[in-house]
Amino acid sequence: MIQVCLWEDGKAISGGEELLDRPGPKWIDVLEPDADVLGRLAERFELHRLAVEDCLHLDQRPKLEEYPHHQFIVLQGFTCGKEVTELTLHEQHFFLGADWLISVHQLRLPSHEAVVRRVKDDPAGTLGRGVDVILYMLTDALVDAQFPIMDDFSDELEDLEDAIFAEPDPEQLQRIFQLKRSLVTLRRVLSPQRDVVGMLSRRGIPQIQEKTTLYFRDVYDHLVRLYEQIDASRDVVGNVMDGYLSMVANRTNDISKQLTIFATLFLPLSFIVGFFGQNFDELSGKGWYYFMWATMVGFPLGLLGWFKYKKWL
Numbered sequence: 001m002i003q004v005c006l007w008e009d010g011k012a013i014s015g016g017e018e019l020l021d022r023p024g025p026k027w028i029d030v031l032e033p034d035a036d037v038l039g040r041l042a043e044r045f046e047l048h049r050l051a052v053e054d055c056l057h058l059d060q061r062p063k064l065e066e067y068p069h070h071q072f073i074v075l076q077g078f079t080c081g082k083e084v085t086e087l088t089l090h091e092q093h094f095f096l097g098a099d100w101l102i103s104v105h106q107l108r109l110p111s112h113e114a115v116v117r118r119v120k121d122d123p124a125g126t127l128g129r130g131v132d133v134i135l136y137m138l139t140d141a142l143v144d145a146q147f148p149i150m151d152d153f154s155d156e157l158e159d160l161e162d163a164i165f166a167e168p169d170p171e172q173l174q175r176i177f178q179l180k181r182s183l184v185t186l187r188r189v190l191s192p193q194r195d196v197v198g199m200l201s202r203r204g205i206p207q208i209q210e211k212t213t214l215y216f217r218d219v220y221d222h223l224v225r226l227y228e229q230i231d232a233s234r235d236v237v238g239n240v241m242d243g244y245l246s247m248v249a250n251r252t253n254d255i256s257k258q259l260t261i262f263a264t265l266f267l268p269l270s271f272i273v274g275f276f277g278q279n280f281d282e283l284s285g286k287g288w289y290y291f292m293w294a295t296m297v298g299f300p301l302g303l304l305g306w307f308k309y310k311k312w313l
Contacts (some may be wrong), residue, residue: 002037003029005127008298020044025127027134028102041102041253047095048072055104058091062193064200071096073135076143076189076310079109084152085182092142093133096207103138107216108164112139120185132208133250136215147188150229153179157236161243168247176244180237187230194223202204261278261307268300 006013008024019026021044031067033055042052051072054060065072073094078087095102105112115137119126126133153310156179164172200208201216208216 001031005123007123007127010124010128012120012127014120025099027127027131028103029116030104031105032104032106035302038104042260045070045095045097045100047103050201051095057108060091060093062189062196069097071205073200075142075144075193075196076148077109077111078186078189079145080149080152084149084156085178086187087182090142092138095139096132096135097146098207099131101134109142109145111145111230112138115141124300128208130212132212133177133215135211136219139200139216140219140222143197143219143226146186149173149186150226152232153233157233157240161240164240164244164247168235168244168251171179173244175242180234183230183234183237186229187234190223190226194220194273198224202302204242264303
């Protein structure tokens with residue numbers, strides 16, 4: 001599906017492919033691309049064949065490539081479901097020409113839809129300023145959408161840490177590994193993307209105005225903050241893992257200590273019962289009988305008192 005927003009004679013016009021041949025800055029948005037649609041766009045705007053092939057295989061790494069008539073940019077972002085670890089990758093491809101921008105994506109993205117509404121509400125302040133401004137807005141919206149995800153990660157880690165110190169559970173260990181894998185995925189995507197936006201923030205790219213590079217510099221700062229948050233969250237995950245292992249080790253030590261105390265208490269009782277259970281005629285008097293019971297009761301109580309005195313209990 002193709003949507004075109006054209007800036008013509010001081011006003012914005014929205015429509016379909018019929019607007020492609022009309023003069024003026026235009027933003028062409030392609031949802032769920034196929035070979036036929038991209039083939040028509042490639043013929044009309046002289047898109048490079050390699051870049052078009054990349055659009056048909058949405059598994060590209062974030063990158064910026066320069067071609068004779070346009071720049072080809074790949075950016076990625078995430079949305080999450082009910083669980084913060086349920087990440088959905090959104091890959092967006094952009095062709096930036098002198099007075100046109102083509103955005104290609106497979107899935108709908110809330111931040112992308114917000115930019116569409118903003119362009120329709122204020123075309124003079126967006127599309128009227130140049131198509132590179134639209135590219136900045138899409139990039140900024142894609143990056144800013146990652147901050148709520150990182151906030152959810154931080155909240156999840158704090159709750160998990162509190163739960164571990166309250167009562168460690170094997171399911172928490174599985175949750176820790178899920179969070180760790182998700183953070184690795186975020187870092188793998190956002191790390192090269194930072195370099196791409198860094199190149200867009202530098203002067204010298206023909207299709208990007210000098211004043212727009214300042215806005216890309218702000219997006220670059222946001223990516224640096226995200227990268228720092230990811231690293232901080234990875235450190236917290238490590239601390240949570242260490243906390244879980246420490247709590248499990250402490251509980252194991254407590255169990256071992258309790259079992260050792262029980263064994264120590266019953267060891268002398270086993271000895272007394274075994275010794276006095278022998279068939280000794282001289283030990284058949286009532287005095288020995290009372291002595292045996294006093295020993296069996298007093299000795300464990302004495303051990304308990306000794307354990308408390310040494311603060312082993």
